[in-house]
Amino acid sequence: MSGLESLAVPVRCTVxxxxxxxxxxxxxxxxxxxxxxxxxxxxHVGCEHGVxxxxxxxxxxxxVRSCLMLAVEANGTAIVTVEGLAADGQPLTPLQKAFHEEHxxxxxxxxxxxxxxxxxxxxxxxxxxxxxxxTTLDGHxxxxxxxxxxxxxxxxxxxxxxxxxxPAVATAGR
Amino acid sequence: xICGRRVRAQRKSALDSVRDREKRKRRIQYNPVKxxxxxxxxxxxxxxxxxxxxxxxxxxxxxxxxxxxIPLLNFRLAYPRRLVDIKGIAxxxxxxxDGDRLRIGATTRTRDIEESDAVAAALPLLTEACHWVGHVxxxxxxxxxxxxxxxxxxxxxxxxxxxxxxxxxxxGSAGTRTASANGFFHGFLSTDLAxxxxxxxxxxxxxxxxxxxxxxxxxxxxxxxxLAGAACTLRLNRDGVVEQAVALVFGATPSPxxxxxxxAMLHGNRVTNxxxxxxxxxxxxxxxSEPAGDSEQAYRQELCEVMLVRALTDAVNEGASRGVAA
Numbered sequence: 001m002s003g004l005e006s007l008a009v010p011v012r013c014t015v016x017x018x019x020x021x022x023x024x025x026x027x028x029x030x031x032x033x034x035x036x037x038x039x040x041x042x043x044h045v046g047c048e049h050g051v052x053x054x055x056x057x058x059x060x061x062x063x064v065r066s067c068l069m070l071a072v073e074a075n076g077t078a079i080v081t082v083e084g085l086a087a088d089g090q091p092l093t094p095l096q097k098a099f100h101e102e103h104x105x106x107x108x109x110x111x112x113x114x115x116x117x118x119x120x121x122x123x124x125x126x127x128x129x130x131x132x133x134x135t136t137l138d139g140h141x142x143x144x145x146x147x148x149x150x151x152x153x154x155x156x157x158x159x160x161x162x163x164x165x166x167p168a169v170a171t172a173g174r
Numbered sequence: 175x176i177c178g179r180r181v182r183a184q185r186k187s188a189l190d191s192v193r194d195r196e197k198r199k200r201r202i203q204y205n206p207v208k209x210x211x212x213x214x215x216x217x218x219x220x221x222x223x224x225x226x227x228x229x230x231x232x233x234x235x236x237x238x239x240x241x242x243x244i245p246l247l248n249f250r251l252a253y254p255r256r257l258v259d260i261k262g263i264a265x266x267x268x269x270x271x272d273g274d275r276l277r278i279g280a281t282t283r284t285r286d287i288e289e290s291d292a293v294a295a296a297l298p299l300l301t302e303a304c305h306w307v308g309h310v311x312x313x314x315x316x317x318x319x320x321x322x323x324x325x326x327x328x329x330x331x332x333x334x335x336x337x338x339x340x341x342x343x344x345x346g347s348a349g350t351r352t353a354s355a356n357g358f359f360h361g362f363l364s365t366d367l368a369x370x371x372x373x374x375x376x377x378x379x380x381x382x383x384x385x386x387x388x389x390x391x392x393x394x395x396x397x398x399x400x401l402a403g404a405a406c407t408l409r410l411n412r413d414g415v416v417e418q419a420v421a422l423v424f425g426a427t428p429s430p431x432x433x434x435x436x437x438a439m440l441h442g443n444r445v446t447n448x449x450x451x452x453x454x455x456x457x458x459x460x461x462x463s464e465p466a467g468d469s470e471q472a473y474r475q476e477l478c479e480v481m482l483v484r485a486l487t488d489a490v491n492e493g494a495s496r497g498v499a500a
């Protein structure tokens with residue numbers, strides 16, 4: 001392993017509002033960095049080539065695949081994972097609540113990625129059309145709930161958010 | 175009850191501490207990696223990047239958005255010794271209108287091109303093509319230079335560059351050169367770029383006012399790699415006669431391919447439904463002379479014909495209200 005360790009590079013980024021510094025192998029994927037080094041296992045890993053969407057996180061406000069990024073590429077960025085949406089014991093975000101109420105999930109494997117993509121969509125575009133929501137979801141595979149309830153949940157969340165002043169994304173992560 | 179609760183609490187905390195210990199151990203021992211080992215460098219200038227690429231001791235590969243390269247690494251289909259990340263080079267990400275040219279820097283994200291007002295005004299065909307690139311989560315990272323250098327036969331951006339004959343600025347050890355998009359793509363994942371060269375800029379000549387266009391592609395699911403696609407530009411005179419036509423198909427051939435037969439057939443004629451059908455059939459016959467003849471290949475060739483009919487029809491029907499030029 002000593003040969004590999006000599007390749008180690010420093011990473012410094014903000015994850016769910018907490019500054020993180022680490023030394024990693026360049027080949028470490030961001031998804032594996034989040035899960036295995038930071039213990040943030042809410043980010044799921046499915047296909048590992050950018051098709052399934054389970055590993056989606058928000059980087060500087062944009063939804064991206066954490067399996068298609070090296071941890072070292074995240075240097076200097078602000079990352080939000082599903083753990084950063086609502087801290088433990090804190091109320092769920094309107095989107096998370098809507099997923100609960102509209103039966104937007106079953107096994108939950110795809111859910112964290114979908115939450116991150118939809119959160120980014122709603123932040124970027126506060127009144128997305130059904131078409132915008134469907135287009136965002138085309139980057140996510142869900143095998144159990146089906147997409148109808150997920151679209152409904154997203155629409156309910158948009159409506160709920162329009163009724164209240166929106167709180168910023170919770171920053172107190174794990 | 176209180177006693178039971180206390181026991182449960184004690185057991186829980188004991189379990190937690192064991193679990194924590196296990197977790198800590200795991201974190202040290204279990205360090206999963208998919209890609210092969212490589213060195214990583216992030217130069218801050220193009221000259222430095224070229225110098226790194228030219229180093230014969232290291233087999234280097236350029237890393238831009240990574241949306242094609244990282245999957246190749248994850249599957250260990252590529253084994254570079256060193257990745258040269260060019261995202262740290264500030265002067266490579268831009269969209270600039272320069273007279274009749276639209277210049278786009280190599281590390282400009284597909285999503286930024288898709289959302290650019292300057293692009294929508296000058297080259298709406300490019301905006302449309304960007305909608306079809308992967309999923310939005312991919313477009314948020316992928317770059318135009320990366321897509322061109324990767325040269326996937328199904329990719330939209332190489333197709334648009336060949337259709338519009340974009341001019342590609344390339345920087346290498348020997349200096350800067352320009353390459354025409356026609357001829358840049360040598361085949362499946364293969365381009366004109368030498369190992370020590372970096373694609374720096376893509377410059378499109380903005381088509382004349384009134385130029386019509388169409389872009390269509392087919393995939394089983396939205397966001398998948400296209401099985402086949404087609405794009406065209408058409409310029410008609412006042413009488414509806416074609417003054418200039420470029421037709422292209424992609425997905426069925428190792429690189430995007432212009433159809434000389436379709437262009438020649440349309441030129442000087444009115445664009446009727448029959449003319450469109452005939453042009454698309456001629457294109458398909460051109461493809462049939464390409465190597466590889468399995469059933470999927472035949473299906474892709476058939477799809478090319480259908481997509482070209484639709485792209486040409488779009489150009490005729492809708493083109494006037496969404497001319498390429500501002």
